[in-house]
Amino acid sequence: MSQRRFAEALLDPEAPLPPGLVGPQGRPAPKRFAVYRNNVVGSLTRTLEAAFPTVQALVGAEFFAAMAGAFLREHPPRTRVMMLYGADFPAFLDQFPPARHLGYLPDVARLEQAIRESYHAADSAPLPEAEFQKLLGSDIADLRLRLAPSLRLVRSRWPIWSIWAAHAEAGPPPRPGAEDVLVLRPDYDPRPHLLPVGGGAFIAALQSGCTLGEGLDLAGPGPDLAAIIGLLISGRAIVGVGE
Numbered sequence: 718m719s720q721r722r723f724a725e726a727l728l729d730p731e732a733p734l735p736p737g738l739v740g741p742q743g744r745p746a747p748k749r750f751a752v753y754r755n756n757v758v759g760s761l762t763r764t765l766e767a768a769f770p771t772v773q774a775l776v777g778a779e780f781f782a783a784m785a786g787a788f789l790r791e792h793p794p795r796t797r798v799m800m801l802y803g804a805d806f807p808a809f810l811d812q813f814p815p816a817r818h819l820g821y822l823p824d825v826a827r828l829e830q831a832i833r834e835s836y837h838a839a840d841s842a843p844l845p846e847a848e849f850q851k852l853l854g855s856d857i858a859d860l861r862l863r864l865a866p867s868l869r870l871v872r873s874r875w876p877i878w879s880i881w882a883a884h885a886e887a888g889p890p891p892r893p894g895a896e897d898v899l900v901l902r903p904d905y906d907p908r909p910h911l912l913p914v915g916g917g918a919f920i921a922a923l924q925s926g927c928t929l930g931e932g933l934d935l936a937g938p939g940p941d942l943a944a945i946i947g948l949l950i951s952g953r954a955i956v957g958v959g960e
Contacts (some may be wrong), residue, residue, distance in 0.1 A: 724953070735815045738762060739946075742926065743837060758858075760926050761785070761789045761794070762782055762785040762786070762788040762789070764799055764802050764803065765785045765788070765789075765802075765803050765806065766781065766785070768802075768806075768829060768830070768833055769781075769803065769826055769829045769830075770829070770884075770885070771825055771828075771829055771880065771881050771884045771885060772810075772822060772825055772826050772829065774884045775819070775822065775825065775880070775884070776816070776819070776822070778888045780815075783815075784810070784813060784815075784816065787809075787813065788803075788805075788806055788809050791809065792805045792806075792809065800833075800837055801833060801834065801837060803830070804830060804834075806826055806830065807823045807824070807826035807827040807830055808823070810822050810823040810826055811823045819874075820875065821875035821876075821877065821880060824871070824873035824874075824875050824877045825875075825877050825880055825881065827871050827873070827877075828871045828873075828877050828878070828881055828898055828900075828909060830879070831869035831870075831871050831898075831900045831909075832869075832900055832907050832909060832924055834869055835867045835868070835900045835901075835902045835907035836867075836902065836906070836907050838865075838866045838867035838902070839866045839867070839915065840867075841865045841867065842956060843865070843950075843953035843954070843956055843957045844955045844956055844957060844958060845924060846950075848958075849950070849955065849958070857929050858928060858929050858930030858933075859927050859928050859929075859930060860861075860928060860929050860958050860959070861923075861926065861927070861929075861957065861958070861959045862923055862929070862949070862955050862957070862958055863904070863955070863956050863957035863958065864924065864949070864954055864955065864956065865901075865952075865954045865955075865956050866902060867900075867901070867902040867907065867951065867954075868899070868900065868902075868952075868954045869899075869900040869907075869918060870897070870898070870899055870900075870920050870921060870924065871898045871900070871909075872897045872898075872921070873895060873896055873897070873898075874895045875895070875896070876891040876892060876893065876894050876895075876907055877896055877898060878896045878898045878910075878911040879891030879892065879896065879911075881909060883896075896912075897917025897918075897920075898910065898911060898912065898915055899912050899913075899916070899917075899920060899948065899952075901948070901949075901952030901953075901954050902950065902952075903952045903953040903954075904953075908952075910948060910952070912945070912948075913939070913940060913941050913944055913945070914939040914940065915936040915937055915938070915939040915940030915941055916936070916941075916945050918932075918935055918936040918937065918940075919933065919935070919936040919940045919942075919945060920932075920945070921934045921935075922935045922936065929942070945955045
């Protein structure tokens with residue numbers, strides 16, 4: 718019996734008992750294997766439930782369990798480290814036919830995955846305020862900001878921050894419209910922030926190595942530079958400055 722066939726049967730409740738799998742009496746042991754299978758599938762499903770609570774709230778526990786079952790059969794764990802299992806879940810939802818009418822669902826999952834990644838990202842020390850104040854008298858348009866490794870940007874044509882806030886923080890019902898979200902981790906727990914108009918393009922430009930001035934040009938009219946820089950400072954997300 719190959720490990721591959723065993724793993725495939727372990728994650729598929731419709732799969733037959735792997736050949737050669739017997740109990741203490743030397744006879745096939747389907748009940749023993751079913752218990753083991755249920756434990757493994759249940760554990761992976763609970764991992765996904767904990768990782769994507771807003772997605773589960775949006776579709777309901779039963780539907781989510783069915784999605785999780787389909788996902789884990791296509792994407793079994795590749796490592797024993799489970800803290801980020803489900804990284805492929807948003808892309809899976811893009812192609813999952815029963816959820817195709819919920820166009821916002823994959824991007825909501827991307828936001829929740831970004832929060833997970835931010836939580837587990839490397840620590841970093843923010844640029845000391847005194848050092849940053851020294852730079853304000855110079856031409857800041859030519860400055861390049863080095864951003865914290867825990868920072869994540871999620872851009873969507875859906876109101877994903879409002880959907881997340883409505884479920885995670887009992888916020889108001891979301892209104893239609895695109896939203897860009899910045900995930901920052903100033904201390905231990907990451908938090909998503911709704912960016913102002915143009916903010917997503919501006920942060921994306923900074924992530925690609927653009928200067929502040931280049932970022933503003935790429936973002937087009939509208940971004941409030943002071944508000945965005947203030948958000949980065951309060952989120953301890955600026956770790957260095959260069960030219």
